[in-house]
Amino acid sequence: xxITIDLRLFATLQKFSPPGAGAYEIxxxxxxxxxxxxxxxxxxxxxxxxxxxxxxxxxxxxxxGDRVGIFPPVGGG
Amino acid sequence: MKARIQDLLAEASSxxxxxxxxxxxxxxxxxxxxxxxxxxxxxxxxxxLALEHDIVPERYLRNLNSLSPKDQITLLKSHACIVGLGGxxxxxxxxxxxxGLGTLTIIDGDVFEESNLNRQLLSSEHNLSQTKxxxxxxxxxxxxxxxxxxxxxxxxxxxxxxxxxxxADIAVDCLDSVQTRFVLEKAAKEAGIPMVSAAVAGYAGQxxxxxxxxxxxxxxxxxxxxxxxxxxxxxxxxxxPFTVSLLxxxxxxxxxxxLLTGDSSLRNELLLIDLKDHHFEKVRLx
Numbered sequence: 001x002x003i004t005i006d007l008r009l010f011a012t013l014q015k016f017s018p019p020g021a022g023a024y025e026i027x028x029x030x031x032x033x034x035x036x037x038x039x040x041x042x043x044x045x046x047x048x049x050x051x052x053x054x055x056x057x058x059x060x061x062x063x064x065g066d067r068v069g070i071f072p073p074v075g076g077g
Numbered sequence: 078m079k080a081r082i083q084d085l086l087a088e089a090s091s092x093x094x095x096x097x098x099x100x101x102x103x104x105x106x107x108x109x110x111x112x113x114x115x116x117x118x119x120x121x122x123x124x125x126l127a128l129e130h131d132i133v134p135e136r137y138l139r140n141l142n143s144l145s146p147k148d149q150i151t152l153l154k155s156h157a158c159i160v161g162l163g164g165x166x167x168x169x170x171x172x173x174x175x176x177g178l179g180t181l182t183i184i185d186g187d188v189f190e191e192s193n194l195n196r197q198l199l200s201s202e203h204n205l206s207q208t209k210x211x212x213x214x215x216x217x218x219x220x221x222x223x224x225x226x227x228x229x230x231x232x233x234x235x236x237x238x239x240x241x242x243x244x245a246d247i248a249v250d251c252l253d254s255v256q257t258r259f260v261l262e263k264a265a266k267e268a269g270i271p272m273v274s275a276a277v278a279g280y281a282g283q284x285x286x287x288x289x290x291x292x293x294x295x296x297x298x299x300x301x302x303x304x305x306x307x308x309x310x311x312x313x314x315x316x317x318p319f320t321v322s323l324l325x326x327x328x329x330x331x332x333x334x335x336l337l338t339g340d341s342s343l344r345n346e347l348l349l350i351d352l353k354d355h356h357f358e359k360v361r362l363x
Contacts, residue, residue, distance in 0.1 A: 010281050010349065011280075011281040012310040012313050012314060048297065053358065069349070071349055072309070073255065073297075074277065074282070074309045074310050075253065075278075076311030076321075077252050077321075
């Protein structure tokens with residue numbers, strides 16, 4: 001069984017964005033860590049991960065319909 | 078003395094019809110400068126005294142009524158410390174000088190280089206090699222000579238951070254190094270003052286406000302021990318002028334919000350921006 005999430009990757013992580021990221025299918029019960037691994041994003045670059053506008057951890061479980069955002073460290077000025 | 082200044086202000090002011098169909102007593106730049114010179118007061122003191130007597134310096138007329146005369150007085154009596162005078166800081170000093178923020182401490186140890194020209198509004202083909210702090214000082218005083226400026230041509234570090242912050246009411250992080258952002262945050266917390274922080278990379282940017290006691294930057298960049306590098310995505314994506322100027326505007330708005338209300342809607346929240354598709358999203362950090 002799969003669930004569908006709305007995925008948005010920011011800045012340098014955009015290059016890891018899969019086709020159809022707005023309706024990305026992943027196995028039910030998958031964690032954020034699984035998602036990051038499937039996308040090929042180095043864990044060190046996935047510092048800020050948000051589910052439905054709230055910061056979460058790599059161990060957070062994804063649910064159907066979740067809005068997931070991943071933001072890399074940014075420091076320019 | 079105050080009574081004499083009050084008389085001079087009343088004499089020099091005129092009643093002007095305003096776009097919202099009200100009338101206001103208004104005083105010109107030239108008249109406030111004359112009164113300051115005649116009475117030995119600073120221009121800023123004269124601006125404040127005028128506002129206290131319902132006379133609006135003409136230069137601040139279009140701040141009304143989004144800012145009340147009382148708000149304008151608060152800003153004129155406020156002190157912001159801007160750390161970093163490149164892309165973010167270079168735009169921010171102009172905005173804060175124009176809105177009438179009374180005292181600005183400006184800090185940057187760098188000089189302008191050609192690679193700054195794409196985004197740093199204080200840089201030009203004519204001032205390469207000039208210190209960023211001296212260019213910012215000149216710009217501020219050209220725009221609003223009643224702003225009191227404390228300029229520093231040295232970089233902020235662990236040793237001087239608290240001293241450089243001085244008696245500022247608020248710190249503004251316009252730095253380009255993650256490491257120094259943590260130095261500023263620590264100093265601002267020690268000084269017991271809030272800090273507005275922004276960072277950019279390419280089309281993307283982030284903005285937050287940190288008060289003493291808040292978890293702050295660690296909730297964005299991770300705890301010190303888990304940060305192997307002080308470099309962010311900007312090393313790959315560069316810094317684009319519209320992203321930098323936008324984030325400087327947003328930082329300026331938050332500085333004013335905090336000075337006028339004592340609080341911020343961005344505490345423990347991060348505004349994320351992606352200008353590729355104009356995506357703005359506020360996310361909770363705790």
